[in-house]
Each structure stands twice: as structure tokens, then as C-alpha cells.
Amino acid sequence: MKNIIKPVKGTRDFYPEEMSIRTWLYDKVRHASEVYGYQEYEAPLLETIDLYAAKSGEELVKEQSFVFPDRGGELITLRPELTPSLTRMVAQRQHQLVFPLRWWSFGPFWRYERPQKGRAREFFQWNIDLIGVANPEADAELVAIITTFFRLVGLSPDQVTILVNDRRLIDGELKNIGITDDKRPDVFRLIDRRSKMQPSVWEAYAIDMGLNIQQFQDLISILDNTDLWKKSPELEIFFEALEALNASPFVRFDANIVRGLDYYTGIVFEAQDLIGEVRRAILGGGRYDNLLADVGGKPLPGVGFAMGDVVISLILEKTGLLPKETGKTPAPLLITVFDQEHLIHSLALAADLRQKGLKVATYPQPDRLSKQFKYADRMGYNIVVILGPDEINAGKVTIKYLQTGEQTEIDLDNSANLIQEMLELNTPS
Amino acid sequence: MKNIIKPVKGTRDFYPEEMSIRTWLYDKVRHASEVYGYQEYEAPLLETIDLYAAKSGEELVKEQSFVFPDRGGELITLRPELTPSLTRMVAQRQHQLVFPLRWWSFGPFWRYERPQKGRAREFFQWNIDLIGVANPEADAELVAIITTFFRLVGLSPDQVTILVNDRRLIDGELKNIGITDDKRPDVFRLIDRRSKMQPSVWEAYAIDMGLNIQQFQDLISILDNTDLWKKSPELEIFFEALEALNASPFVRFDANIVRGLDYYTGIVFEAQDLIGEVRRAILGGGRYDNLLADVGGKPLPGVGFAMGDVVISLILEKTGLLPKETGKTPAPLLITVFDQEHLIHSLALAADLRQKGLKVATYPQPDRLSKQFKYADRMGYNIVVILGPDEINAGKVTIKYLQTGEQTEIDLDNSANLIQEMLELNTPS
Numbered sequence: 001m002k003n004i005i006k007p008v009k010g011t012r013d014f015y016p017e018e019m020s021i022r023t024w025l026y027d028k029v030r031h032a033s034e035v036y037g038y039q040e041y042e043a044p045l046l047e048t049i050d051l052y053a054a055k056s057g058e059e060l061v062k063e064q065s066f067v068f069p070d071r072g073g074e075l076i077t078l079r080p081e082l083t084p085s086l087t088r089m090v091a092q093r094q095h096q097l098v099f100p101l102r103w104w105s106f107g108p109f110w111r112y113e114r115p116q117k118g119r120a121r122e123f124f125q126w127n128i129d130l131i132g133v134a135n136p137e138a139d140a141e142l143v144a145i146i147t148t149f150f151r152l153v154g155l156s157p158d159q160v161t162i163l164v165n166d167r168r169l170i171d172g173e174l175k176n177i178g179i180t181d182d183k184r185p186d187v188f189r190l191i192d193r194r195s196k197m198q199p200s201v202w203e204a205y206a207i208d209m210g211l212n213i214q215q216f217q218d219l220i221s222i223l224d225n226t227d228l229w230k231k232s233p234e235l236e237i238f239f240e241a242l243e244a245l246n247a248s249p250f251v252r253f254d255a256n257i258v259r260g261l262d263y264y265t266g267i268v269f270e271a272q273d274l275i276g277e278v279r280r281a282i283l284g285g286g287r288y289d290n291l292l293a294d295v296g297g298k299p300l301p302g303v304g305f306a307m308g309d310v311v312i313s314l315i316l317e318k319t320g321l322l323p324k325e326t327g328k329t330p331a332p333l334l335i336t337v338f339d340q341e342h343l344i345h346s347l348a349l350a351a352d353l354r355q356k357g358l359k360v361a362t363y364p365q366p367d368r369l370s371k372q373f374k375y376a377d378r379m380g381y382n383i384v385v386i387l388g389p390d391e392i393n394a395g396k397v398t399i400k401y402l403q404t405g406e407q408t409e410i411d412l413d414n415s416a417n418l419i420q421e422m423l424e425l426n427t428p429s
Numbered sequence: 430m431k432n433i434i435k436p437v438k439g440t441r442d443f444y445p446e447e448m449s450i451r452t453w454l455y456d457k458v459r460h461a462s463e464v465y466g467y468q469e470y471e472a473p474l475l476e477t478i479d480l481y482a483a484k485s486g487e488e489l490v491k492e493q494s495f496v497f498p499d500r501g502g503e504l505i506t507l508r509p510e511l512t513p514s515l516t517r518m519v520a521q522r523q524h525q526l527v528f529p530l531r532w533w534s535f536g537p538f539w540r541y542e543r544p545q546k547g548r549a550r551e552f553f554q555w556n557i558d559l560i561g562v563a564n565p566e567a568d569a570e571l572v573a574i575i576t577t578f579f580r581l582v583g584l585s586p587d588q589v590t591i592l593v594n595d596r597r598l599i600d601g602e603l604k605n606i607g608i609t610d611d612k613r614p615d616v617f618r619l620i621d622r623r624s625k626m627q628p629s630v631w632e633a634y635a636i637d638m639g640l641n642i643q644q645f646q647d648l649i650s651i652l653d654n655t656d657l658w659k660k661s662p663e664l665e666i667f668f669e670a671l672e673a674l675n676a677s678p679f680v681r682f683d684a685n686i687v688r689g690l691d692y693y694t695g696i697v698f699e700a701q702d703l704i705g706e707v708r709r710a711i712l713g714g715g716r717y718d719n720l721l722a723d724v725g726g727k728p729l730p731g732v733g734f735a736m737g738d739v740v741i742s743l744i745l746e747k748t749g750l751l752p753k754e755t756g757k758t759p760a761p762l763l764i765t766v767f768d769q770e771h772l773i774h775s776l777a778l779a780a781d782l783r784q785k786g787l788k789v790a791t792y793p794q795p796d797r798l799s800k801q802f803k804y805a806d807r808m809g810y811n812i813v814v815i816l817g818p819d820e821i822n823a824g825k826v827t828i829k830y831l832q833t834g835e836q837t838e839i840d841l842d843n844s845a846n847l848i849q850e851m852l853e854l855n856t857p858s
Contacts, residue, residue, distance in 0.1 A: 023469065034759035036789070039758060044436055066505075138794075245780045330466065347673040359463055
């Protein structure tokens with residue numbers, strides 16, 4: 001076994017157990033998105049590097065992206081995020097699309113990061129965006145969608161929280177303490193790193209960047225002011241809308257949240273866990289009002305967020321909220337095989353039951369019946385059907401319900417109906 | 430608009446219209462797979478080149494794969510097919526997994542091919558495999574799954590057909606006409622190309638390869654013999670099982686089918702369209718009994734097939750079988766906005782209806798009511814809800830059913846129930 005070829009570092013194998021969890025998560029994401037009227041879409045998984053070069057931020061493109069020349073020499077990127085593709089797609093059909101757009105997506109992304117808890121180099125991400133609306137109520141809708149998702153998977157406000165800020169508000173405050181426009185991106189990066197650094201290291205970083213002591217102290221006062229949002233008319237409307245949308249219990253203001261991507265222009269937000277499972281944000285998003293113009297479209301405002309599957313899965317696992325029964329067969333029924341001669345009868349019965357709408361597997365070859373039963377049990381089949389020479393001659397089948405051991409002989413001709421009834425009786429609703 | 434960044438050649442944008450078709454196809458694939466008891470799984474999208482080097486065949490790996498060095502210098506491949514990943518995953522957990530395995534998957538793949546009708550460089554593929562069973566009944570099950578899928582999407586035996594052969598049978602026949610083992614892979618490639626070449630060019634290719642005239646004529650006789658399958662005990666059992674599985678109308682023997690991948694060892698099959706839409710196979714598959722040992726596992730027999738989304742979609746489009754209503758909102762209900770002052774009431778009503786289980790969008794900002802109605806119509810909403818100052822004061826909402834124009838005022842408190850009833854009444858079942 002030692003020479004089995006290894007998977008690529010940071011990728012994951014989804015065996016049926018893991019796949020059923022991914023599908024469960026995808027279904028929750030779909031439900032939370034559709035309940036607000038969002039349509040599913042998907043962009044290519046490969047894009048040219050030019051698409052990201054302008055706006056995603058240097059770290060993401062230069063340090064974290066898989067980039068390679070294709071056979072034609074063009075530089076191709078395994079997409080590290082979706083927003084640039086979204087804006088490209090919108091710009092391409094700007095005259096045909098019906099605005100406002102409400103779009104969501106769930107697909108694979110890649111980032112070349114050091115593999116660690118909460119990170120994978122190949123991961124799945126929920127993206128959801130509202131394009132064509134500039135008001136704070138639109139921002140509130142996106143945050144409300146998060147709370148709907150949290151409630152759907154069973155998370156409560158004492159397990160997860162959503163922190164909100166507005167870059168325009170912080171912009172103004174920075175201007176007030178004499179930080180010039182050209183230094184703003186650096187100071188945003190500084191703010192973004194605060195929670196990830198020791199206070200003394202962070203202070204040194206700030207001074208190194210050119211802030212004087214007074215500015216540094218003023219900055220701390222700004223970031224620690226939990227009432228700062230009252231200075232922002234947008235955030236006032238945002239929180240009012242959030243209240244109407246029944247989303248307030250999960251949300252609070254935090255001036256430290258600025259998000260890493262360069263293209264945000266207004267309200268930004270991220271979700272964090274409160275149970276201390278991971279230090280990374282569960283999801284992040286915000287308003288980007290210039291991005292469409294930047295990729296060559298007509299200017300259009302947008303707001304959206306992205307949630308990776310890795311961090312949320314860790315939290316759901318820790319809180320015991322992941323589905324319990326995973327990796328079971330999707331068919332409730334296994335037809336056993338008596339011997340080679342009668343295998344064909346098992347196949348024919350299976351075909352008949354399938355045509356009547358049942359999901360049915362056959363044991364695929366003759367084997368000891370005890371082994372077939374053990375297989376049925378391990379795979380999670382509910383009912384086993386036995387079809388031997390006696391049954392065939394009498395026009396009957398024997399049905400065994402595995403959980404109770406209950407066994408009964410029924411007419412072959414009417415078996416589909418009877419089995420259907422039996423399954424309904426025995427399925428917990 | 431001219432400076433919009435272009436997508437990568439051979440990739441596709443899935444706008445909501447196209448995405449709803451992909452989701453529809455995925456659902457059909459899921460249904461056909463689950464009805465036979467297959468479990469969904471997924472492999473990584475990136476694998477090391479070593480995984481393919483051994484067995485996928487030179488053309489696929491050297492000419493058609495996207496391969497690039499990652500930042501650690503390792504050669505990474507965007508997966509061109511799934512079977513090698515499947516066998517790697519099975520080999521890794523060979524001692525924990527419960528056999529026989531029935532697994533299916535639907536995900537993205539890449540091949541660097543010349544973009545043309547029926548081809549894309551980034552495409553989606555259905556893969557389905559039965560591992561741990563060596564008998565021809567297992568092969569028949571896989572082919573029966575194809576016929577179930579065809580019937581599900583509405584295709585009939587005069588539109589599509591499945592051609593079956595057995596490499597062991599052809600092996601024996603080639604030996605009989607004096608073709609040595611070392612030349613067999615070349616002759617398989619020759620057979621595989623027959624339908625893609627002019628007869629004279631194909632003959633020249635055969636002679637050039639070292640076949641003498643007698644061998645060439647004998648080869649033609651073998652390939653044109655529609656009764657050849659009667660020499661194969663495996664194919665006899667296969668066709669008998671197919672009959673029991675109610676799959677025969679779609680299937681016939683064809684000695685010309687050998688499939689391109691090097692790892693097939695027994696029965697092979699492919700589906701073709703009969704309506705002349707595309708010259709490429711719709712899907713292909715077969716038995717591979719050595720592959721698991723080749724990747725470092727214990728020997729285990731397997732059989733499976735793969736179907737790309739591009740060719741089948743072309744055929745379904747040509748035959749008018751693709752879903753007609755695509756790109757509609759998933760929510761049946763749009764709540765309009767009277768003015769900025771009352772926007773908050775629309776948000777609160779939406780939140781209330783959502784909590785009661787309805788899928789609801791709000792028009793996101795104040796606008797002319799006629800524009801909001803036009804938007805509702807274009808997006809495919811069924812019901813528009815109007816909530817102005819009069820309604821709010823009276824504790825009412827006005828409901829308009831768009832298709833009929835029918836309009837009625839109902840109690841706000843009971844609106845969720847009444848709307849639910851209205852939707853059920855007006856939904857064609």
C-alpha cells in the first residue's frame with residue numbers, strides 16, 4: 001500500500017460521508033439564498049490574471065493565487081475569489097440583464113496558503129451579491145441572509161456574531177486625525193491586522209508606517225468607540241433595516257472591521273465565531289460601488305459576501321450541528337441474490353420496482369446470504385428483499401425490515417405498492 | 430464596453446438561464462444514479478501528474494491536460510478525467526470501505542482541446558462506477574443506468590443508442606489473425622479511429638502500421654460481424670442481464686467500439702446520437718480490472734462510465750428536451766416599495782412572510798410602481814404585494830396575481846396563509 005500516489009497538498013477527498021455533508025451545506029446555502037429571491041449562477045473556474053490584477057489586492061493575486069501559462073502562453077489563474085468574475089459577467093451583458101440582480105453561487109476556489117486548521121488550498125465558497133442598488137437597506141439584506149443561514153443550520157447569537165463597519169465612516173475619521181488619502185490603504189491594512197498581532201508589535205507597525213504617537217492614540221480611540229456608528233447616516237439606516245428584517249440579534253458595530261480586499265467602498269462586515277474554534281472569519285463582505293466600472297462596464301453599485309466551507313464546517317462540527325447519518329445508501333431497498341441461476345430474477349425485480357418509482361440496489365453477485373445481510377446493514381439499507389426458488393415458484397417475495405427484524409412474505413405482483421407502504425410506515429417524519 | 434476583460438477560451442459563463450439547465454441536468458444525473466443505489470462522492474480538482482502518467486493514455490496526459498508547476502515545484506494537473514482519482518481514493522481506504530462500492534459524481538474537468546461544437550476546455554462530467562464486482566451483470570447495470578438517464582430526460586432509442594463490445598473478444602480475434610500482443614495497443618487505436626477517417630486514409634494508416642493486406646481484410650470482417658458477440662460468454666450474459674434490466678431497446682453490439690483509454694480490460698461501451706447532431710460520443714465507459722493495483726492498491730475489478738455535459742446538452746437542445754422556463758426568480762413573491770418612508774414596512778412584511786416559510790423578495794428601493802411591476806413581470810414573479818400608507822393604516826395588503834391581473838385586498842395578519850393558498854391554487858401541478 002505504501003506506493004499509493006498522494007493527493008495534492010491542501011486538497012480534500014470527498015468520500016460519500018464527506019460529500020453528503022457538502023451537499024447538506026450546499027442545500028442550506030441554496031435555501032437561505034432562494035428565500036430572498038436570489039438566482040443561482042456560476043462563473044468559469046479559470047480566469048486570466050488580468051481580471052484580478054486591478055482590484056483584488058496584491059496579496060491575493062501575487063502571493064496566494066495559482067497562476068500558470070497555458071499552452072498558448074496566456075497567464076491563467078485558478079480563481080481565488082468570485083467577485084471579479086461576477087462583475088465581468090455583468091459588464092458583458094449589462095444591456096440585456098434585468099436590474100437589480102440578485103445572484104448566488106457555490107463552487108470551488110483555490111488559494112496557495114500554508115495548510116492549517118480552517119484552511120485548505122482547494123475550498124468551496126458561497127458567494128451572494130445584490131447589484132444595482134446603492135442604499136444601506138441592500139447592505140442590510142445581505143447581512144439578514146447570513147442570519148437566515150445561521151438559523152437554518154442551528155447557530156445562535158451566542159455562538160456566532162456579525163461585525164459591521166463602514167469604510168466611509170473610517171475614511172472620515174482618518175482624515176480628521178490628519179491621515180492623508182495616499183496613506184489610507186496602508187492604514188486600512190494596519191486596522192485589518194490589529195486582531196492578528198500582539199499590541200506592542202502592532203504599535204511598532206503603526207509607527208513604522210509613519211503614524212505619530214498622537215495619531216496612533218487617536219486611531220485607538222476611533223477603533224474602540226462602539227458608538228461611532230451614530231456618526232454615520234448609512235449605518236443608522238442599516239441598523240434600522242436590520243431590525244425590520246429580524247436580523248439584529250446576530251449583529252453589532254465594530255470599527256476594527258475593514259476587510260482585506262481593496263475594492264470595498266462602503267459598509268463592510270464579517271462573521272466570527274464566539275466559541276473559540278477558529279481565529280479566521282467565517283465569512284466576509286461589503287459594498288463595492290466602483291468595481292463594475294473598473295472591469296470595463298458602466299458604473300453600478302454592488303454589495304455581497306463570500307463564505308468558505310472550511311471554517312463554517314469546523315464550527316458546525318464543534319457545535320454538533322453537522323448531520324449525523326452520513327454516507328448511507330440513497331436507496332432504501334436491497335434485493336439479495338440467491339444463486340447464479342436466480343440472479344437474473346433479482347435483476348428483473350429490481351427493474352420492475354425502479355419503474356414503479358422505488359430506489360433499489362441489487363446485491364451484484366451470488367454470495368452467502370448472511371454476507372449480503374451484513375452488507376445491507378453496514379450500508380444503511382432499510383429493507384432487504386429475498387427472492388429464492390421457493391418464492392419465485394409461489395409468485396412471492398420475502399421482505400425483511402432490517403431495523404426491527406420483522407419479516408413477511410408478500411405477493412410479487414403487488415410488491416412495489418406494499419414496499420412503498422412499508423417504507424412510509426417505517427420512515428420517521 | 431470594449432475594454433471588458435475576456436474570459437479564458439473554452440470556458441463558459443453560467444448566467445442564471447444556463448445555470449438552471451446545469452442544475453436540471455445534475456438533478457437528472459442524481460436521480461438516475463440514486464435509483465440504482467449509488468452514493469455521491471467527489472475527488473479533488475487538482476491531482477499530481479503521476480496519477481495519470483501510468484494509465485490514462487499518452488494523448489490525454491501529454492497533449493490534452495493542463496499541467497503546471499505549483500509554488501513548491503510539483504507538477505499539478507487540472508484533472509482531465511476522474512477514474513484515476515477514484516482508484517486512488519479507493520486504494521487509500523481499501524480496508525475501511527464496504528464493497529461493492531457504488532459511487533457517482535458530477536463535477537468540473539479540463540482538457541486542452543481545440544474549441545469547437547460539442548467541446549469545451551472546461552466542462553462538467555457525470556462519473557459513475559461499480560467497484561469490487563467482476564461479472565457481466567455489473568457491466569449491464571452500468572449500461573442500464575444510462576438507459577434510465579435517457580428515459581428520464583426524454584430521449585428514445587431512435588434518437589440515441591449505446592454500442593457495446595468486449596476488448597477480450599477483440600483481443601482473441603486479433604490473435605487469430607496473427608496480430609502480436611505488442612502491436613495490440615496500436616491496432617486498438619486504429620479501430621478507434623475508423624469512424625473518424627476516410628476509408629482509404631484509414632487503410633493506409635493500417636498498412637503503414639504494419640498490417641498486411643490479408644490481416645487488414647480479416648480485420649474488416651471482424652469489425653463488420655454483428656454476430657461476433659455470440660463468441661463471447663461474457664457478452665451473452667451481459668445481453669441477458671440487460672434484457673432483465675429492461676434496457677435492451679437502447680443497446681446493440683458493435684465490434685468497432687474499443688474506447689481510447691488504455692486501462693479498459695473487458696466490456697466497453699459508448700453512446701452515440703442518431704439524429705446527426707454531433708460526431709462525438711455522448712458518453713463512454715467500460716471495465717477496468719487492473720487499475721486499482723496499478724495505483725498501489727490491492728487488485729479489485731471495476732466498471733464505470735463518464736458523460737460530459739456539452740454533447741448531451743447539444744442533443745437535448747436539438748430534440749427540444751431542455752427545460753423551457755429558465756432564469757426565473759426562485760421566489761414567487763415580490764413586495765413592492767411605496768416610498769422611502771414605507772420601505773421599512775415592506776422589509777418587515779418580507780421578514781414575516783419568510784419566517785412563515787415563503788420565498789419573498791422585496792423591490793430594494795423606492796421607484797415608480799409601474800417600473801416595479803415591469804421588473805416583477807420580467808423576472809417571473811407570480812404575485813406582487815402592495816403595501817402603501819392606506820393599506821398599513823387599515824392593516825391590509827393588496828395582492829396582485831400577475832398572470833391574470835386579479836387583485837385583492839387581504840388582512841395583513843393572515844397574509845402568509847392566504848398567499849400560500851393563492852400560490853397553491855395558481856401553480857400548475
